[in-house]
Amino acid sequence: MTDEWATENERATAGEASMAEGDAWAADGDAWLTDGAASARWAYGTGFRDPFVDINLAVAPATDPEQLAARCLMLGDDALVYSHRLQQWITRLPELEEEMAVANIALDLLGQARLLLTRAGHLLGTDEDRLAFFRSEHEFRNVRLVERADADFAELVGRLLVFSTWRLELLRRLRESSDPGLAAIAERGATELAYHREYAADWVVRLGDGTELSHQRMQAGLTAFWPYVDELFQPDPVLADLPGALADPAGVRAEVDAVLDSVLATATLQRPDVTPAAGVGGRTGRDGVHTEDLGYLLAEMQSVARAHPEGVW
Amino acid sequence: MAAESASTVVAGADEPEALLGRARQVAASVTDPELPALTLAELGILRDVTVQDGHVHVTITPTYLGCPALPEISQDLHRRLREAGFGAVTVHVALTPPWTSDAITAEGRRKLAAAGIAPPRPAVRGPVSLGMPGRRGPVACPRCGSADTAVLAAFGATLCTALHRCRACGEPFEYVKDN
Numbered sequence: 272m273t274d275e276w277a278t279e280n281e282r283a284t285a286g287e288a289s290m291a292e293g294d295a296w297a298a299d300g301d302a303w304l305t306d307g308a309a310s311a312r313w314a315y316g317t318g319f320r321d322p323f324v325d326i327n328l329a330v331a332p333a334t335d336p337e338q339l340a341a342r343c344l345m346l347g348d349d350a351l352v353y354s355h356r357l358q359q360w361i362t363r364l365p366e367l368e369e370e371m372a373v374a375n376i377a378l379d380l381l382g383q384a385r386l387l388l389t390r391a392g393h394l395l396g397t398d399e400d401r402l403a404f405f406r407s408e409h410e411f412r413n414v415r416l417v418e419r420a421d422a423d424f425a426e427l428v429g430r431l432l433v434f435s436t437w438r439l440e441l442l443r444r445l446r447e448s449s450d451p452g453l454a455a456i457a458e459r460g461a462t463e464l465a466y467h468r469e470y471a472a473d474w475v476v477r478l479g480d481g482t483e484l485s486h487q488r489m490q491a492g493l494t495a496f497w498p499y500v501d502e503l504f505q506p507d508p509v510l511a512d513l514p515g516a517l518a519d520p521a522g523v524r525a526e527v528d529a530v531l532d533s534v535l536a537t538a539t540l541q542r543p544d545v546t547p548a549a550g551v552g553g554r555t556g557r558d559g560v561h562t563e564d565l566g567y568l569l570a571e572m573q574s575v576a577r578a579h580p581e582g583v584w
Numbered sequence: 585m586a587a588e589s590a591s592t593v594v595a596g597a598d599e600p601e602a603l604l605g606r607a608r609q610v611a612a613s614v615t616d617p618e619l620p621a622l623t624l625a626e627l628g629i630l631r632d633v634t635v636q637d638g639h640v641h642v643t644i645t646p647t648y649l650g651c652p653a654l655p656e657i658s659q660d661l662h663r664r665l666r667e668a669g670f671g672a673v674t675v676h677v678a679l680t681p682p683w684t685s686d687a688i689t690a691e692g693r694r695k696l697a698a699a700g701i702a703p704p705r706p707a708v709r710g711p712v713s714l715g716m717p718g719r720r721g722p723v724a725c726p727r728c729g730s731a732d733t734a735v736l737a738a739f740g741a742t743l744c745t746a747l748h749r750c751r752a753c754g755e756p757f758e759y760v761k762d763n
Contacts, residue, residue, distance in 0.1 A: 368736065368737035368738075368739075368747070371739045371740065371741070371747075372737065374739075375739040375743055376739070378648075378650040378652065379649065379650050381650050382648060382649035383649050385649075385650075386649055454680075455680045456649065456679065458679075458680065458681070458682045459646075459648070459649050459679065459682035459683070460649060462682075462707075463648060463763075465763065466738070466763055469738070470738050470739070
C-alpha cells in the first residue's frame with residue numbers, strides 16, 4: 272500500500288539489494304515492479320515475520336472460521352475504505368497542521384485495516400493484499416458511511432467524529448474478544464481512535480461554536496452524511512455463532528449517542544433529523560450493497576495492483 | 585557486508601550465555617529510525633531476544649499499528665547483528681501486550697528531553713475525556729523548562745509525536761504523544 276510502495280521504491284532506486292538481484296531492472300521499464308524478489312513484495316515480507324505468528328491463532332470452539340473472517344473483513348474494510356477517503360484529502364486541506372493530522376489518522380486506520388485483513392486472510396487462506404486489491408465492490412463489507420467523498424472540511428471532521436466514536440466503542444468491547452487476533456488489534460487500536468476522536472471533536476466544537484458561517488457549514492456537513500449513521504448500529508444476526516468474538520454493533524448505540532450528544536451540545540449543533548438511507552431489499556454495506564461512490568474509490572485504489580497482478584516492489 | 589560478517593562468525597566455543605548477552609546488547613543498542621535519540625530498548629519496543637544454535641530471534645512491537653518504520657527497524661537489527669557476527673537473524677513482531685508511551689524508560693525520557701523532544705506524560709487510562717490533548721495538564725518545554733506551552737498541532741511529523749510551542753522562549757518542540 273502507499274507507504275510501503277514509496278519506501279520500497281526509494282530503496283530500490285537507491286541501489287543495493289534490488290540492483291544486485293537482477294539485471295531485468297535495467298532492461299525493462301516496469302522492472303522495479305517485476306524483478307522477482309518475492310520476499311520484497313509484501314510489507315510483512317521485508318525482513319520480519321507476520322505479527323500474528325506468535326499469537327495463539329486457534330479459533331475458539333464453537334466459532335465458525337468463515338463467519339469470524341467475515342467480521343474481520345467488516346472492520347478491516349471500514350478502516351481501509353475510510354483511510355483511502357482521508358488520503359484523498361492530502362494536499363487539499365486548509366492548513367499544514369490539518370494535513371499532518373489527516374495523514375496520521377489515515378495511516379493509523381491503514382495499519383488497523385492491514386492487520387484485520389491479515390487475520391481474515393489466515394482464516395480464508397489468502398492475504399491482506401489479495402483481499403484489499405482483488406475483491407470486487409460487492410465483496411466489500413464496509414458500512415456505507417465511509418464511502419462518500421467529503422464535500423468540505425466540516426463534513427470531514429463531522430464524519431470523523433461519528434466514525435471514530437463508533438469504532439472506539441466497538442474496539443473497546445473487542446479487547447475482550449475470544450479471538451486473540453481481534454483482541455490484540457483492538458487493544459492498541461482503541462487508544463489510536465481515542466486520539467482521532469479528540470481531534471475531530473475539537474474541530475466540530477470550534478466550527479459549530481465559531482462564526483455564523485462556520486456554524487452553518489458544520490451543521491450542513493453533519494446533515495450530508497447523517498442518513499448513513501443508522502446503519503452503523505444494525506444488529507448482526509450471525510453473532511450468536513461467534514460467542515465472545517465480537518460485540519454487536521446494536522449494543523454500542525447508547526454510548527455513541529451520549530458522546531455525540533455531548534459534543535453537539537457544546538458545539539451548539541443539532542443532531543440532523545433525516546431519514547436513514549434505504550438499503551436494497553433491506554441489504555446495506557455489510558451485505559455488500561454499496562453506494563455508487565465505492566466503485567470509483569476502488570477503481571482508483573486497486574488500479575495499480577490489478578495492472579501488475581504479480582508485481583513486486 | 586555479508587562476506588564480512590561471515591568472516592567473524594561467532595566462535596563455536598562461546599558459552600550460550602555469552603552469546604545471548606552479546607545478542608541482547610547489540611539488539612538493545614539499535615536506535616529507532618524516527619526517534620534516533622532513543623534505542624529500541626529505551627523506546628520500549630524491544631520485547632525479547634533469544635539465541636538458538638547461533639540463530640538470533642528478536643521480538644519487537646510496533647508503537648502504532650500503522651507504524652511505517654517497522655521494515656526499517658527490522659533491517660537495522662539484521663545488519664547490526666550480522667556485523668556482530670551472528671549469521672542467522674529472525675525478527676518477530678508481537679502485538680500483545682500493546683506498546684504504550686509509558687513503556688519509554690527513564691533513561692529514554694532523559695535522552696528525549698536532551699534531544700529537545702518533550703517526553704510523554706503518564707498515559708490516561710479508562711474513559712478518555714474530550715478536548716485537546718493539552719487539557720491533561722501542561723507539557724514542560726524541553727529547552728527552557730517553562731510550563732507555559734501550547735499545542736500547535738495534535739499530530740506531528742511521525743505517528744508518535746505532536747507539535748507544541750513554548751510561550752516563554754518561543755521555540756516550537758516535538759512532544760511524544762501520551763497514549
